[in-house]
Amino acid sequence: MTPPTEAxxxxxxxxxxxxxxxxxxxxxxLYYAQPLIALIADDIGLDETLASLVVTVGQVGYxxxxxxxxxxxxxxxxxxxxxxxxxxxxxxLGLAFVSTSPALFLLAALVFGVGSVVAQxxxxxxxxxxxxxxxxxxxxxxxxxxxxxxxxxxxASSMLAHWFGWRAVFLIAALAMLALAVGLRLALPQRQxxxxxxxxxxxxxxxPLMRSQPVLRRRAAYQAGMFxxxxxxxxxxxxxxxxxxxxxxxxxxAIFALAGAASVVISPLAGRLADRGFSRAxxxxxxxxxxxxxxxxxxxxxxxxxxxxxxGAIVLDCAVTANLVFGQRSIFMLAPEIRSRLNALYIAxxxxxxxxxxxxxxxxxxxxxxxxxxxxxxxxxxxxxxYYATEFRERA
Numbered sequence: 409m410t411p412p413t414e415a416x417x418x419x420x421x422x423x424x425x426x427x428x429x430x431x432x433x434x435x436x437x438l439y440y441a442q443p444l445i446a447l448i449a450d451d452i453g454l455d456e457t458l459a460s461l462v463v464t465v466g467q468v469g470y471x472x473x474x475x476x477x478x479x480x481x482x483x484x485x486x487x488x489x490x491x492x493x494x495x496x497x498x499x500x501l502g503l504a505f506v507s508t509s510p511a512l513f514l515l516a517a518l519v520f521g522v523g524s525v526v527a528q529x530x531x532x533x534x535x536x537x538x539x540x541x542x543x544x545x546x547x548x549x550x551x552x553x554x555x556x557x558x559x560x561x562x563x564a565s566s567m568l569a570h571w572f573g574w575r576a577v578f579l580i581a582a583l584a585m586l587a588l589a590v591g592l593r594l595a596l597p598q599r600q601x602x603x604x605x606x607x608x609x610x611x612x613x614x615x616p617l618m619r620s621q622p623v624l625r626r627r628a629a630y631q632a633g634m635f636x637x638x639x640x641x642x643x644x645x646x647x648x649x650x651x652x653x654x655x656x657x658x659x660x661x662a663i664f665a666l667a668g669a670a671s672v673v674i675s676p677l678a679g680r681l682a683d684r685g686f687s688r689a690x691x692x693x694x695x696x697x698x699x700x701x702x703x704x705x706x707x708x709x710x711x712x713x714x715x716x717x718x719x720g721a722i723v724l725d726c727a728v729t730a731n732l733v734f735g736q737r738s739i740f741m742l743a744p745e746i747r748s749r750l751n752a753l754y755i756a757x758x759x760x761x762x763x764x765x766x767x768x769x770x771x772x773x774x775x776x777x778x779x780x781x782x783x784x785x786x787x788x789x790x791x792x793x794x795y796y797a798t799e800f801r802e803r804a
Contacts, residue, residue, distance in 0.1 A: 428553025469521020497523025
């Protein structure tokens with residue numbers, strides 16, 4: 409039987425839904441621990457000053473998976489690759505469920521972090537299946553699933569932990585990954601890429617590829633700043649909400665985290681703007697919107713207003729989600745035959761920013777309170793804005 413080629417087969421809405429589900433549930437694995445860091449650290453004996461490592465190590469695993477596994481999407485049959493990655497996530501989540509020491513939990517976080525890169529095989533798969541004139545919209549729909557997973561992971565894990573304890577979160581997530589591995593194997597079409605490069609050459613090409621693609625470098629840098637600020641905010645805000653001025657318990661933190669889920673509606677709109685050629689101007693607007701979101705959260709913290717704090721969170725999340733769509737649409741228009749590697753480099757770069765943001769959250773909040781978080785988050789985005797401004801000089 410002749411393997412499928414790079415020509416995109418016909419794909420209906422159910423196929424894109426399954427890819428969005430894979431992206432969402434895969435990405436969610438990285439964020440279940442964010443609102444639970446205090447519970448997990450206390451249970452496994454991890455010092456509170458190192459508590460944010462339960463998030464950071466998962467993101468480090470994710471970066472490793474992006475660089476070592478996602479490029480395989482250019483040479484390995486994609487449906488089989490997605491199934492293998494989902495089984496890796498299942499193993500890591502199962503290990504987290506039974507962990508009783510910091511070392512074991514952090515190892516589990518590294519493994520399920522690697523397995524969470526299924527989202528970044530699913531998104532290029534969606535771009536492959538979509539017609540060029542609707543690529544931004546279809547990619548936006550899958551990115552919407554990805555961002556839904558990221559944004560709903562926190563409230564879902566908080567509520568489950570409130571009712572059943574934090575270990576139940578990881579058990580349920582492991583079972584979901586296993587079920588998804590079986591379902592996707594049965595339902596997705598085959599996609600055999602045309603690449604015939606060896607694995608060593610594939611991974612070795614990542615550095616030269618980054619150097620040769622200015623659009624990729626720019627888009628990755630913009631989103632690294634945005635995502636660093638995003639993870640800084642969402643890792644630190646449970647600490648602020650649990651402080652005496654708000655006094656939220658785990659259930660209250662879960663309800664607050666639902667506010668961020670409102671931003672998922674922005675992905676299809678951002679995709680349409682990108683398809684109409686407005687990515688460049690909209691990127692600047694998204695960066696400015698993110699700064700405004702941080703300033704609103706500072707006002708909410710200063711006035712002890714949870715409503716203003718939530719509005720700031722929604723504004724920040726909308727900005728980050730929109731900019732992600734603009735970036736992915738831009739890089740997916742570059743070269744279809746290397747799309748998985750382009751996406752891997754893009755996501756790995758900005759997740760490195762995210763890992764730094766989550767690592768800084770606990771020490772920043774401990775030393776300077778919410779104002780330190782606001783200043784740091786705003787400064788990161790301002791740096792991205794400064795780099796964005798140079799784009800106009802280059803094109804002048």
